[in-house]
Amino acid sequence: MNAFSTTGLSKRFRRKWALRDCSLAIPRGRVAALVGPNGAGKTTLLRLAVGLIRPTAGEVTAAGAVAFLSQEKPLYQGFTLAETMRFGRELNPSWDGDLATARIAELGLSPKSKIGALSGGQRAQVALTLVLAKRPELLVLDEPLSNLDPLARHEVMRALMAAVADSGMTVLLSSHVVSDLENTCDWLVVLNRGRVQVSGAVDDLVDEHRLLTGPAAEVDAVAARTEVVDRADAARQSTLLVNGDPGPLSPQWTRRAVGLEDLVLAYLRSPDAAALPRPTLTSA
């Protein structure tokens, strides 16, 4: 069952297409990372996902209640934490006050603290508490880790993972810090120039791709046997990041498994390459 899907989703701002023909599906319970260079269309896709803007063409479907945390993390600096939580409760019929209270206590914050007196990391945690207490089935976050130090980023990701484990909700979050997404996100969507380049389960993508390094003299023959996503040629040695199995290689070649960061960088460097879900994944 998919928590979120788009079909042919496109958005044009005046004469510029911010998103083109985007079709993807994220199964329920996944923590999906949305990555792509500046201007790729990530914020546009997230705003379409939560209904803040309307598509120029195509459709978005989200199963159940959706909560959104925007890049700006809107919080009133002059409010205390208690006032912030009361405000959340009044605006949200499905507000889970126990969850909010427990999270604020866990963070070691006093309900009397003013938002303006909190650190960036603490404010991010408070903003996250506000959206988690809405008990959404789909939580959409636009760069929740930006402007946070490594420890605070780790803490935010840990809080998100704990919330997913407790509730079974689906998360879609954009980030530029791919290393923070390793070991936490289990679904990857790469957007580039307004188009979906990759959408799939991280485990499958990691299994399907590999890094091959070997003599430059043999690289064309190897490259011809599989789908090359990215290629780096030095005088004597070449490295290929491939999607698929090239079969047996001569002993001078080495094969290495790819990490999430290798994979993302390879696709970002090659905007025309694509690894899109097979029909079985889309209907999973």
Ligand SMILES: Nc1ncnc2c1ncn2[C@@H]1O[C@H](COP(=O)(O)OP(=O)(O)OP(=O)(O)O)[C@@H](O)[C@H]1O
């Ligand atoms: N309201 C708008 N009016 C006009 N153009 C827009 C608007 N919003 C986005 N765009 C354009 O659409 C394209 C995609 O922008 P978007 O903000 O979705 O990218 P992004 O991937 O989130 O970028 P970043 O990583 O820098 O946040 C950009 O070229 C941007 O200038």
